């Protein structure tokens with residue numbers, strides 16, 4: 001499956017929620033989507049739904065906590081396409097959603113493994129394919145819940161949410177965005193944090209704040225950044241393309 005005229009984009013956690021909508025919208029826009037799913041059956045179900053929509057995606061098994069599937073995904077992309085134009089680090093877990101005084105070591109480690117270490121391991125494995133692209137970029141799907149400034153603002157509507165493992169993992173992800181952006185600037189590889197906004201998905205189910213929006217709308221901002229001719233680097237952008245306070 002090759003199409004050197006269209007962007008090649010890997011979306012982790014592409015089988016559900018925002019990742020599914022990102023994959024769908026990218027495919028509709030003509031991109032070659034490599035849809036990563038940790039569970040092959042869920043990946044196949046997502047691909048079937050897209051096929052019903054007249055869209056074709058390249059579905060791969062990819063668990064960001066599993067180095068073997070990361071290596072296989074990197075090899076598949078290098079062998080099949082020879083480059084990667086955009087990496088969308090979307091996959092994440094929320095953990096148990098407990099405040100810091102109740103969080104366990106197990107919850108912290110599992111959440112950081114997926115949301116932080118998984119991003120580093122996958123990104124590093126894909127750097128050779130990103131370097132082979134004429135317009136590479138790395139998009140880390142983050143959350144305003146990881147912003148120390150917003151969480152510390154009593155007027156921010158979500159400032160009472162207390163999901164320590166998740167929120168600390170997104171703050172760590174944002175630091176990685178800044179550090180990767182600085183390191184990769186010399187190679188012309190932009191790195192951004194991007195938030196889809198508060199959306200109704202499996203991850204937000206049970207969240208205390210009402211008003212979660214349509215995940216398709218949250219995906220649109222990520223898709224725009226994946227396909228734009230040029231993007232900034234080292235910033236945290238909302239789904240509207242506005243700067244978010246770190």
Ligand SMILES: NC(=O)c1ccc[n+]([C@@H]2O[C@H](COP(=O)([O-])OP(=O)(O)OC[C@H]3O[C@@H](n4cnc5c(N)ncnc54)[C@H](OP(=O)(O)O)[C@@H]3O)[C@@H](O)[C@H]2O)c1
Nearest residue numbers: 013016017018038063064090091092143198199201202203
């Ligand atoms: N929903 C919101 O309000 C909101 C707000 C801000 C930011 N975000 C961010 O948006 C992104 C997508 O979240 P979502 O709301 O769409 O959540 P979701 O519906 O729960 O989807 C999460 C996706 O990540 C996958 N995943 C989890 N662990 C994985 C692993 N180890 N390897 C590979 N894939 C894995 C899930 O796979 P399974 O289906 O197998 O579980 C699923 O496909 C996340 O980064 C999240 O932090 C969401």
